[in-house]
Amino acid sequence: MTLTTSVYVLDEIAHQDVFLKGNQLIGATENTRFRDEQKKTWRVGGVGQPEPGNAWILGNHADQGLCALLDIYYRPNAPLRAADNGCEWYCGPGCYAEHDNPACWLEVSFDTAYGYRDEQGRRCGDLHASLVADLGRWLDERAVRWLWEADTLAEVYSGYERLPRLCSAGSEATAWFRTSVLPAIQAKARS
Known part of the structure; x- marks a missing residue:
């Protein structure tokens, strides 16, 4: 189980610049493996394929020892989500489009396991509050x-005012994982 925090970048900025800054914040190096590919559309009973108009993902591969998984969702030379964010012509019942997300140029996603704890004692919510604040200041400077x-x-x-809520929400999620989910997994493993 993971905590996912998104930063919606509302104004035009190069997705590569945001990816580099995000990687600096999570401690990535030039050896960090990443992908830059068009999102696939998954169909019941079929193989996922990129389709024209699908967003792209620039993101790090998992399991590299980073404090968070970083993904940047973008469209080349266009906003990720335009102001009119309704269903497209191909949407139908069970549509999984992200219609409630704000119109934005990019979406930056940080993803960290609930059980995360760094050498300073920060948990996932504390880490994400710090990442959002640091990325926010960098964006504000621009x-x-x-x-x-x-x-x-x-x-x-x-802004920054509600970031303490992220710290407490991350702690609550971690506690829920430790007291509810983990014991259930351990009990199942013993049986």
Whole structure:
């Protein structure tokens, strides 16, 4: 189980620049493996294929010892989500499009295991609050507007004022994982 926090970059900026800054924040090096590919559309009973118009993902591969998995969702030379964010012509019942996310140029996603704890004692929520604040300051220096959202909070926020909520939400998620999920997994493994 993981904490996922998204930063919605509202103004135009090069996705490669944001990826480099995000990698600096999570401690990636030039040896960190990454991918830059168009998202696949998954169909029931079929193999996923990229389709024209699908967003792209520039992101690190998992299991490299980084504090967070970093993904940047973008469209080449266009906003990720335009202001009109309704269903496309091919949407139908069970549509899984991200229609509730804000219109933005890029979406930056940080993903960290609930059980994360660094040498300073920070947990996943503390880490994500720090990552959002650091990326936010970097974007502010470039006069680029941004919003953020954590999956445990289910609200979109602007600025820094609500970041302490992310710390407490991350702690609550970690506690839930330790007291509910982990014991169930351990009990199942023993049986």
